[in-house]
Structures are given as C-alpha cells and as structure tokens.
Amino acid sequence: MRTCLVTGAGRGIGRAVARRLAAEGHRVALTARSADQLEEVAAALPVPSLVLPADITVASAVEETFTAVETRWAGVDVLVANAGAGVSAKLADTTDDMWQAQLDLLLTAPFRCVRRAVPGMVGRGWGRIVVVASVAAKRGEPYVAAYTAAKHGVLGLVRAAAAELAGTGVTVNAVCPAYVDTPMTDATVAAIARRTGRTPEQARAALAARQPIGRLVTPDEVAEAVWFCVANGAVTGQGLNVDGGAVQS
Structure with missing residues (x-):
C-alpha cells in the first residue's frame, strides 16, 4: 500500500484520481479548500483516507499538509498535483492580480509540492509525481494568457525535475487534458x-x-492516464495528452 497525496481532490479530476488510486488499494490523503467536498470524497473511498483542507497557494499550507500526512501515515510516495482553476480575459485586460493568481495556483503551488515531496521519495528510492497540466501547456490559447503561461511553466518544471531525478526511482510526468x-x-x-x-x-x-x-473528456479518462504514470516506472518527463486527438505529439 502506497501513501498518496492528491491536491484539488474535492471534485472533478481530483475526485476521480482519488478513486482510481484507492481502487488499486493505496491510501489517499485529500486536500482542497472545501472540507465538505473532501469529506464526501473520503466517505466513498474503500481505503484509509485523510482529509486535509487547505489553500495550497499559501506557502505554509504545503509544509503543513505534507507534515500531517507523514505524522499520520508515512512519507508521500505518490503526489498528484491537480489543484487548478482558470481565468479568461483578453490579454490587454489581464491584470497583474489575475496573472499572479494563476501563477500562484498553477505553477508555484505545484513547484512547492514537488520540492517538498522529492527528498523523501529519493531517500526511499521510489516515488511518482504527476502534475495535471493541460493541452494549454502544449499550444497557445486565446483569452487565457495567464493560464497558458502557467501551464507551459509547469510542464517545464516536470521536464526539469524528471531529468534531474532520472535514476533515483522517482518519475515525474504531466497529464495534459483538453x-x-x-x-x-x-x-x-x-x-x-x-x-x-x-x-x-x-x-x-x-x-x-x-x-x-x-x-x-471524462474525469475518469484523465484519472486513468494519471494511473498509467504511477504504474509505469519507465515513463518520465512526459506530457501525456488526454485531449481526443487535438494535439498530436
């Protein structure tokens, strides 16, 4: 049984990922801002679960979340950085606050989670990191400049981390849904x-x-791609498209 941590686990893709990991018999720690949604997800899982409400964009929340998992169970073996939201605006109407909020949630928060997870995974000689990115990490999209820039950035983080950690037993991948x-x-x-x-x-x-x-695309289809990245130790540094064939690579 592996210890898994899923961010943005209260609904949508995060909920489906939590169910998929649980179906394989792994215990799952769930974090998101909404405690009610997390409790609902946890109640439906057939494995031990841990509900950890937090705003993952707050720097201290990352440390507190990982520490809570380690105190209750053990080090995080599988990290799925899924928390996300989008903001739409014309480029000329994208404010500094909108830009920063997207970077905080979609790039800085995953970076902090990955940074916190890596030492323990390397020390144990096994780990899986999966970031839920977007096809917007692969191409430009109109009216979502901040979102697209952040998703391009997080795919770069995945690739750099995978290159650095190759040979340690830790894989790092992104799943890129449409x-x-x-x-x-x-x-x-x-x-x-x-x-x-x-x-x-x-x-x-x-x-x-x-x-x-x-x-x-269905949330379960994305969760299946996440599980593929967890199950296959020979796949690392990839941005796996789950987009119905929109971006061919």
Missing part, C-alpha cells in the same frame, strides 16, 4: 455564454467540438 466534463468547464461554458450571447448548451457543444472525438 476540455473535461468538470465544474471548471461548467464555469468556462458560463463565461462563453456571457461573452458571446450563446446559450450554455451551444457553448458546451462548441467546446466538445474542439476535440476530434466530438465530446468532452
């Missing part, structure tokens, strides 16, 4: 509807059509 059927995409649909005058149904259909498979 539009996933999650509350985050619901917010995107609402924003498109407000901006364009389309109905929510039309906006959702437009997002689905951007994937060659013609539909949104």
Whole structure:
C-alpha cells in the first residue's frame, strides 16, 4: 500500500484520481479548500483516507499538509498535483492580480509540492509525481494568457525535475487534458455564454467540438492516464495528452 497525496481532490479530476488510486488499494490523503467536498470524497473511498483542507497557494499550507500526512501515515510516495482553476480575459485586460493568481495556483503551488515531496521519495528510492497540466501547456490559447503561461511553466518544471531525478526511482510526468466534463468547464461554458450571447448548451457543444472525438473528456479518462504514470516506472518527463486527438505529439 502506497501513501498518496492528491491536491484539488474535492471534485472533478481530483475526485476521480482519488478513486482510481484507492481502487488499486493505496491510501489517499485529500486536500482542497472545501472540507465538505473532501469529506464526501473520503466517505466513498474503500481505503484509509485523510482529509486535509487547505489553500495550497499559501506557502505554509504545503509544509503543513505534507507534515500531517507523514505524522499520520508515512512519507508521500505518490503526489498528484491537480489543484487548478482558470481565468479568461483578453490579454490587454489581464491584470497583474489575475496573472499572479494563476501563477500562484498553477505553477508555484505545484513547484512547492514537488520540492517538498522529492527528498523523501529519493531517500526511499521510489516515488511518482504527476502534475495535471493541460493541452494549454502544449499550444497557445486565446483569452487565457495567464493560464497558458502557467501551464507551459509547469510542464517545464516536470521536464526539469524528471531529468534531474532520472535514476533515483522517482518519475515525474504531466497529464495534459483538453476540455473535461468538470465544474471548471461548467464555469468556462458560463463565461462563453456571457461573452458571446450563446446559450450554455451551444457553448458546451462548441467546446466538445474542439476535440476530434466530438465530446468532452471524462474525469475518469484523465484519472486513468494519471494511473498509467504511477504504474509505469519507465515513463518520465512526459506530457501525456488526454485531449481526443487535438494535439498530436
């Protein structure tokens, strides 16, 4: 049984990842800002779980979260850095605060988690780090400059960490989904509807059509890609696209 820590575990992809890890018999520590959502996820898991509400963008919260896992169980063997949110605005309308908030959540917080996890993993000679990035880490997207820049940055972090840790027993990978059927995409649909005058149904259909498979990706499909990165010790430094064929690499 491995000890796993999933950030952004209260809903969407994080919830699906927690279920997938639990299905393999691993105990799972769950962190996100919403305690109620975490408790709901934990109650449905068939393995020991640990609920750790926290705002992962606060520097001290990373240390406190890892320490709580280590105190209750043991060192973190599997880190899935999933917490995320998107902000949409024209480049000229993207404020410094919007820019910084996206970097804090999507790049700095994963960096702090990876930095905190690595020494213990290297010391034990085994570890798996998976960052949930985005296809926006692979290409430019309009109206999400801050989000896209942060996701490009976190993919760079993954590649650098994988290169540094190769041979230690620790792998570092990113999973890069397109539009996933999650509350985050619901917010995107609402924003498109407000901006364009389309109905929510039309906006959702437009997002689905951007994937060659013609539909949104499911959270379980992303979780399966995360599990592949955990299960396969020969895969490291990769950005695995889960996007219905939108970005071929």
